[in-house]
Amino acid sequence: MTARISYDEVEIGTELPVRTFPVTRADLVRYAGASGDFNPIHWNEKFAKEVGLPDVIAHGMFTMAEAARVVTDWAGDPGAVAEYGVRFTRPVVVPNDDEGAVIEVGGKVAAKDDERRTVRVDLVVKSAGQKVLGMSRAVVRLA
């Protein structure tokens, strides 16, 4: 259960490839079904506006799942993720059009632990030019 990437090859400051993940209303409906989170703020515009949101917003856990892909694809083995945490700081607003929204994720190795052979990857997660997750960090066991 370790990644294909070698611990020794990774340096502090190593950047992970930036990725963008589109998200449409249809994606949110699908995620609601798969995750069991049917909160109407994620699919019902009228309801979302009634509770003071600008529009339908993505599930925070959907955004967290997309951000993780930058780490799991880099590591090779998703089972190499030892810790993963985020703070939900700003909603990803998803308009009802053909475009939807875009989640942009970048990451950088911020720390190495020689004893555990793990690295900490700090992620920057944005949508519409603003950070949507804070303290977004994953600890990954490397080979």
Added chain:
Amino acid sequence: MALDQSFVGRTYPATEPYEVGREKIREFAEAIGDTNPAYTDPEAAKALGHPDVIAPPTFVFSVTYRAAGAVVNDPQLGLDYSRVVHGDQKFAYARPVRAGDRLTVVSTIESIKSLAGNDVLSIRGDVQDEHGEHVVTAHTTLVARAAEEA
């Protein structure tokens, strides 16, 4: 009204087992658009050293959040769920969740804070498999926004 501090440390009974199925993992992976074969192809998962397909890291939230419902809906605690938003989420994994797991969750209230009139509730979900082995711990922080002045 601020939540009762005496609930800190309270532990809720273990949930009934949640059986993780290959097709549920596939459905979840498709919903997040993730085509990593470790989620859908048992051979690919085995090549990485896993006995069966594994779940994406955030999959287990569906299980722990359902378990946290015992806390959120505890009438004695009196959380106003209609005002709750998800503040923080963390996972610490002993190993990835995989198909065939029968997972039980014990939820514990870790802390209750009041910040600017908002109730901030931290719940720990300890997830075990059918052998009693620790699989993952989920830390979920929920924020109940202060009611607006009438």
